[in-house]
Amino acid sequence: MANALSKADERRPSTRPILGCIADDFTGATDLASMLVSAGMRTLQTIGIPETPLEADADAVVVALKSRTIPAKEAVDQSIQALDWLREQGCEQFYFKYCSTFDSTPAGNIGPVTEALMEALGTDFTVACPALPANRRSVFNGYLFANGVPLNESGMQDHPLTPMTDANLVRVLGAQTRHDVGLIDYATLRQGDAAVTARIEALKAEGVGIAICDAIDNEDLFVLARACRDLPLVTAGSGLALGLPANVAERLDHTRDAARLEPIAGREAVLSGSCSRATLAQIEHARQRMPSVHLDALALDDDYQGVVDAALAHAEAHFVADAGNRNAPGPMLIYASASPEEVRRAQQRLGVQEAGELVERAMAEIAAELVGRLGVRRLLVAGGETSGAVVTALDVKGLRIGESIDPGVPWTTALGTDEPLALALKSGNFGATDFMTKAWKLMP
Ligand code: ADP
DSSP states (O other), X not given: OHHXXXXXXXXXXXXXXXXXXXXSSHHHHHHHHHHHHHTTOOEEEEESOOSSOOOSOOSEEEEEOOOSSSOHHHHHHHHHHHHHHHHHTTOOEEEEEOOTTOOOBTTBSHHHHHHHHHHHHTOSOEEEEOOBGGGTEEEETTEEEETTEEGGGTTGGGOSSSOOOOOBHHHHHHTTOSSEEEEEOHHHHHTOHHHHHHHHHHHHHHTEEEEEEOBSSHHHHHHHHHHTTTOSEEEEOSGGGGTHHHHTGGGSOTTSOTTOOOOOOSEEEEEEOOOSHHHHHHHHHHHTTSOEEEOOHHHHHHOHHHHHHHHHHHHHHHHXXXXXXXXXXXOEEEEOOOOHHHHHHHHHHHOHHHHHHHHHHHHHHXXXXXXXXXXXXXXXXXXXXXXXXXXXXXXXXXXXXXXXXXXXXXXXXXXXXXXXXXXXXXXXXXXXXXXXXXXXXXXX
């Protein structure tokens, strides 16, 4: 691996990534990558830990794990593997990204992963700041607020996997780590980065290993980012990413637009397996503006191949009928998304897990056919799990992150596929109602 990397390095001396990020879930990784792009870093996102060296150039790389709620030991192992890979690619500073609602339990995984990364990097201090002012997540005196109320009153206290019953992050993180946890408070932040740096030195002298950092608006995050310039490791939500690129501004190529993607031409399709409210509204909007096919979960159970083939025949007819046209045929929508009642009916008959997997399998197979046989090169996928199934089926190894369509959902180009492919992967509740129609106009 080291040899291949150094060869790539000789070819492109200035393109080693500077910032290496480890995100504890997929959509969180995309959110972080989009932030970095908007702040001027050319950014790649990998899907899991790559087995080969990075072949494309970038200023930042985000490794997307699915480690938020797995057992702490596994989360630690995966995070350390991701760190090792990022170090091999030449990254110099590291960013552990978690949710802006600090999703975790007393068993982890934020504390144990942070601890392990600190040890591996040989550092005795880091910061922890989930603040994301754009989404109304702020930290004040160590207390996390979501949408203006303390975290434990925000609905997060009822989260099925990571119920957050205490808004005091010094306490919450303290329960997850051997390190002493301290606070860099708002008053210090308001004095600027020199004061924050002095506070970091004072905390270190007291033996504090991790400091929760207050931040209410983006300016606070810029101050904090400047003070983090020399830390080997930062841990945060995606907000801190706004400020970090400025620390290495002189090393970034400002002649190139960080969001620029190679244009990709070809047929267009939307696949949706998300049943979230926002997606249902987007489908309603899109159905009136493009041809569509609905996949019924129960029909799939009765005659899987028949339903998949019928959907593909529909798509083929749409693309081929229009092939003689001088104008491109425009996108086609294939969706399994259904109302809560319809989903419940399918789940009652098939089982919750089984219904989900059946639909995901169909979506994955349709995606592979659309791309492999029908020439689709621009694909929009709605649903977190659905996106996971589709990128696996298409053998996508990573994504180059481009312009955002709506906050948190950028256009991307796939890395590692045989054919060039533009992808937009949307998790359930993201995107405005016209998402599925306006996305095409924002492509390069
Ligand atoms: P979101 O990001 O909105 O949560 P996901 O793709 O992560 O969307 O999850 C939606 C789940 O619902 C997937 O497992 C998908 O296969 C499943 N699903 C989609 N349509 C149906 C349906 N009609 N009946 C039952 N399950 C469905």
